Amino acid sequence: MRYERPDTMQAATALLAGAEAKSFVLAGGTDLLVRMQNDDFEADLIVDIKAISGMAKVTETDDGFVIGAGVPSVALFEDTALVAAWPGVVEAANLIGSTQIQGRCTIVGNLCNASPAADSVPALVAAGAVAQVAGPSGTRDVAVIDIPTGPGKTSLAKGEIIQAILLPKPNARTGDAYLRFIPRTEMDIAVVGVAVNLTLNEDGTVIAARVALGAVGPKVILVDTAAKAVIGSKLEDVVLQALSESCSAACTPINDKRGTVAFRTQVAGVLARRAAQTAYTRAGGK
Amino acid sequence: MSFDATNSSKSFKSVGTRPLRPDGVDKVTGRARYGADFNMPGQLVARVLRSKHAHAKIKSIDTSRAETVKGVKAVVTAADLPDLTDGDPALFAVLDNCMARNKAMYDGHAIAAVAAIDEKAAKAALKLIAVDYEILPHVTDVDAATLPDAPVLNEAIFTQGVEPKSTRPSNIANRTEFGHGDVDVGFSHADSVVERSYKTEQTHQGYIEPHACVANCNPDGTAELWVCTQGHFVYRQVCADLLGIEVSKLRVTSSEIGGGFGGKTHVWTEPVALALSRKANRPVKLVMSRDEVFRASGPTSATSIDVKIGANKDGIITAATATLRYTSGPYADMWAELGAMTSFACYDLENVKTVGLEVIVNRPKVAAYRAPSAPMAAFAVESAIDELAQKIGMNPVDFRIQNVASEGTQSSYGPIYGPIGIGPTLEAAKAHPHMSAPLGKNQGRGMACGFWFNFGGQTCTDLNISADGTVTIAVGTVDVGGSRASLSLIAAEELGLSYDNIKAVVADTSTLGYNDMTDGSRGTFSTSMATISAARNAIEIMRHRAALMWDIPLGDVYWEDGHAHAAGTKHGNLAPLSVKDIAAEAGKTGGPIAGHSELVADGAGVSFATHICDIDVDPETGSSRVVRYTVIQDAGKAVHPSYVEGQYQGGAAQGIGWALNEEYIYGEDGRLQNPGFLDYRIPVCSDLPMIDTQILEIPNPKHPYGVRGVGETSIVPPLAAIANAVSNAVGVRMTHIPVSPPRILAALTDAKD
Structure with missing residues (x-):
């Protein structure tokens, strides 16, 4: 060598x-x-x-x-x-x-x-x-x-x-967030990872969005349907539900030692909702 | 010399204090020598070729190409470890596990091994060993292995312990039964019954130090082994038997130990290292990789347990039964038997019956893991107890107190109990502030009790008083959990010296009589007994020496507070003689002063604990966090309370890992999917809260200071305590350990549907 x-x-x-x-x-x-x-x-x-x-x-x-x-x-x-x-x-x-x-x-x-489980990649893709x-x-x-x-x-x-x-350079009123699921608190590999990047207008309406998923397919997934679900909204409950469902629908995971298809699909939706709320707050939304 | 081990209540000066551990500085500065830290000139590096098949016949092994690799000095297969086991099935299992003879029985089973001048040559040689396998059908799951269509893994195994005698080979190697009374009658008196099936997955002890040794076989027939072990005398016996070496010609030295938890009570690669050294005529170092540790050493049983418990409306348990299926790997063993014995040991039951079934599977040979077999049985039983308490509307602590075993109770496994601590731990739990602290949203509280037998066994100790009056004690029980500190405190107590004057060392097998290994929580219990005995023998000699120095009759010399005193006033005002005074004159009064002790430490005294756990569960993801944890356990007498607390916390930490995330995951191909710490998830520091401890001291009547073993019981309750806490948090009964996030979320989703 x-x-x-x-x-x-x-x-x-x-x-x-x-x-x-x-x-x-x-x-x-x-x-x-x-x-x-x-x-x-x-x-x-x-x-x-x-x-x-x-x-x-x-x-x-x-x-x-x-x-x-x-x-x-x-x-x-x-x-x-x-x-x-x-x-x-x-x-x-x-x-x-x-x-x-x-x-x-x-x-x-x-x-x-x-x-597929790399943590920084969904965040980079969303950004x-x-x-x-x-x-x-x-x-x-x-x-x-x-x-x-x-x-x-x-x-x-x-x-x-x-x-x-x-x-x-992020546009004004832009915020991003990444959440992952691991069974432990640290030193672990993502079972599901979700990154959300949102840009708001002055009244807090989402005008641009990118949502990316990790560990739920052979490579990082950019979910256009999830972005469409939140654009034009202020992340009302029904919108978050639609975001969650579109992320779950976009998953193509496998059963393996780190998680099941059902678990990954369900948790991707949950984390998408939570990451979107954090990104929204970071973008200045209330 | 016979030794009276009866407990005599006394006040202590050294015992019960918390001095610094003698091995601490070396360990934190990296000076401590572990198994892999020993080296010899001319030493070779060994590597083991392991099966990638779960079950396969070995048709042939061709090592000829491997032998030609430059730097390779020896290649061994089962042919180099001929069967000298003389019909002893347990020893044969060890031999076959060290090196597969006819069949590879699991993913990771050793097939051949190479010793070479460096790692590169050894690795290159492994790739050139050609093994012709005939792949056979495999089974890894405990329940699947007992089904009629399961592949039979060993045609020579017929279920033992059944009437009439079994006529067909089976993967159930043995059936054992325990209990008393009539359970059918008992259930007919029950107002409420809980009947459920539970499962636990296989876990590994997870010791951070992998198995490591240096073996050196000399041409004159003697041999040496430096090894990380919990019992070097036992390793000596097993290795000598397997290699055909006279026991006294094999000298085994134990290293510092980076965790064992039962996994280092069994030999794995040591006979292979010796066989390589014998063939190569060079010292051989063999260190397992983490992958090998997971695939080919250690694990505990995977289990499937059915429990049925009935109680009347007053909260009295009228009958209890359990059927426990435990995997033992490819060889027959007695893990289910231990589970069957421990299941209901905490309770005073009129009618109880447990059945243990030993199940053969294509997984590594099961090893002891801290109170082996008890945690899984406790999980099943304590889950059912909790559910039954809820069903009859009683508080789970009160329900347990109502049925608790006490002095005079006939245990579910046979013996009548002496004074025991389960009742006091439950009363302490009931009174503990943790039990009444408010819970937050999505939080649940669970509790559970646990039992372990404890063990004493053969022990031999030397205590030598140096010319300057300081003392060395040479013990033969490996220091796994702080015994050098505890034994130094014990010697200091007996001799009336300070802790700093005592140095405890672990002697090798050629310098001390036989000692059983450090298992069964026996290290401090048994060796402290031998140390007290040795100290008292040394004191007797010092009395003689004082009598000589004073020239007065022996009967007029008595020993108190570390000094010889002349009795009465007839000898004038003779100043007491200290150990130092007497030691200084030893050369003139009869030579060196030493105390020896050889004994069988009986009366270990059974051990009990009660744990309380609060857990926070995220109902959307199944993620859980232990937010508060309390261990209450009887120590008899805590010799070094910090170590006792450490044992309580360590057992709880391992139990939490087992309960929440740790499991062996096998693929369809029968191969282990997670042989590493990334995907075999032991808890990291941030996963655990500070674990609170409460030490109870109910003296063991059969130990001079009242000591009981404390090392193992703490891992017994956590599986059940956590499962009960999670079940209470989410409102769904969790019956499959580990209660990992996917299992919790699936249970919640199923409950909604």
Whole structure:
């Protein structure tokens, strides 16, 4: 196994493009180092991207925020401007693993690991985040929802690395929230995850909405019917009921060791309602 | 020398205090040496190849390619562990579990093992071992295994304990029955009856330290084993028997232990490590991965239990029955029998009958887990008791007090009780502020009682007085729950020294006589008895030495407060001699001063507890949180109260995990789906409230200080206490442990429909 720590993105993508089949990108390492303990794990090349400049920075721009691929979750929590703009994204990133894990893990790693249960991914999708993908022939922007294609699989081509996540500047009176269900209080994997992002007008009516579900299908699900259910409303009970039902209807879960189809479907609706209420309050609704 | 263990009430100076634990600093600074921390020059690394099939015939194993891997020094299979068990079925089960002989009986069953110069070579070799399996039908569920169409897992097993004798092989290995009176007559006098079936899933002890050892077989036929164990003398015996080594030629040293809870009372890979070392002629280290710990060590039984209890309108239980089916893994065992014995032990019943059925399944060999088999039986019985109390309109505490066992009661499993603590724990629960505290919305309160036998057994202790008057005690019971601190307090008490003057160590198997392992809550109970005996023997020697030093008759020397005193006034004003004074002159008065003790500690004294639990349930998601928890238990005499409280809290914490989330989940393919702490959910700190404890001290008449074992009983009530609390919170009776969120939500949804 070869370990490389290049100092430019160009060198990193070139290493990966020229590598044998089993190559891995190392940022926080909270997934990779655990996998390396498995008897079945084999790697030819590990490319550590933390020495590349800009990887560990959150930059506020005119358009929004650029979050480098090496930024640990805890640093997002410490960025007051980001917390103010996208509290739901930050709270999702700070639910990953444990306090110790949050000191190392990154939202880009969470995305590229492509677990259907990733906590930060529904929040990023609800926020309309974009992944900035570097490759041997330059960079391209890809909507976060298009990165995972199924459990453990992404749309990234050989040699490509997500170098940053771009979050837009939220419109006025916008709020987001993420809730997940775990049987314990922490250090667990989402059985259901729901992110809601709402924008209100002056009188508190929802004028834009994005609702994303995690752990209830092979990849993150953006529920357009749920968004339609709340747009034009002030989250009255009947609207919340419709939101809840549309989220349950959008679920395509499986029975597994973490939960049943019935449980996941039912709880997705409950969490959607609760997350929407939090997002609504954060957006300034009353 | 015979030893009078009768309790004599006295006031204590050291016993009952809370000094710092002697192993604490080493443990928190990482200096303590656990199983994997021992190393030898030239040591090899071992890895085990395990079955990925739940049930398969092993047609052939070809290790030839593995043996050619550079760095590989030995490969072993069952052929390297020939059957020396001489018709002993229990020992054969251990052997076959260590290394499958003809069939792989569960996912994770060891098939072969490799010792190599490093991990990489060992892993590479494992991949080159070719095993030709014939896949056989499997069954993992306790109830499915007893159905007529279930695959028969062992053609040689016929149900024992039935009349007429069974003529067809069965997955029910044994039937046992306990009780007295006539239950049919008893039920005919009942005004209300509760009859229900309950299920509990298989759980693991969840010790944080995986099994680890270093084995070294020497060419001269001697061998050494450094191992994480609850009983190094027992490991020595079992390993010697399986390897064909003379017992005295195998020296076993126990390491510090990162949790055992019964799971380290059985050997797993140690005979394999010894076989590898013997073949390679090198020391071999074998450390299980967490995946292996879950798949191939440990777990407790999965159970299915039917309970029927009847009471008259005055709240007297007129009859009680239970049929308990416990899985034992692939080999016959006695886990259901223990469940059947403990089921109704808390109650004074005129008519009672319990039946235990041992069920064979394609799961790992079941091991002891803290009061083994009692928590599941208590869950079923205490759930039914609660429901019956509600049915006849009585408060659940009063209903239990009405029927509680006391001194003179014939227990449901046979013996007549001496002085016992169940009644006082119930009275304490009734009076406890927790019992009357208000509950919030969506909260429920549950209570339950629990029983455990406790054990004493063979014990040997040495107590050596050094020239400076300080003392070492060498014990053969592994310190699992703080016994070094407790035993130091006991020695200090007897000798009249301070705790700081005593150093307790766990001796290896070649330096002390045989000791039973630390199980049955016997560590402090039995070894304190031997320590008191050894101290009194040392005091007797010191009296002799004082008589010599003073040149007065022995009969005029008496011992008090850590000093030899000259009796009366006829010897003038001789100043008392301290242990230090006498020790300083030992070289001139007859040599080193030591006390020894060998005894069988009888009269362990049964143990009881009552727990109270408040739980908060989110009715929309089935999520639950324990918000308040109280443990009330009889300790006989709490030697080191902080450790006793720790045992109470630890048992409750493990029971809460078992009750709410922990379970072995098997797929359709018979493979374990969750062999890791991510998906086998033991509680994390934030899942638990501070667990309150109340220690009752009802002296054990058969221990000099009144001590009873305290380690296990605390895990018995929690399953039932939590199930009762959840049932009361949601208004639906929960009958399947763990009461995980999907089960709670499904029960609520079903109740609505």
